[in-house]
Amino acid sequence: MKFKTLSIVLFCGFSVAKAQNLNKETAAIQSEGNMLYHSEMASWYGSDVLQSISAVNLIAI
Template sequence: MKNIIAVLFIFFVASFQAQNLEKLSKEINEEGIALYRSEMASWYGTDVFKANYKQMENVGGYFSYIDDSVPKCIFFSRENKII
């Protein structure tokens, strides 16, 4: 009888964990897609920026983000001014 209860308990826990894994998997997938889109914004943004801005020694850095499903890339100078 103890073995049957133990097996049922294991099946119950396994099914509960499987539901959490599906939710976790969906969250990880969504985060991965967001990171991919941000990286693509950085990649293409850098290409466009380099083609139009010739004083690359003034660039201090950049960051990209998604705004209303539109990827955006911001470049700033070493003096922390937006270029």
């Protein structure tokens, strides 16, 4: 009976420790995703600006 109780307590302890580690990993993945999103938005706006500049230059020629 003591072994069964000890096993359950240890299992719950390891589960909580693993969940905390997963939260750290999740935060790191979400941070990287946010950086990629902002990078893509910057390149999107940059390409729009360059296309508008080249369109103006073509009209001037």
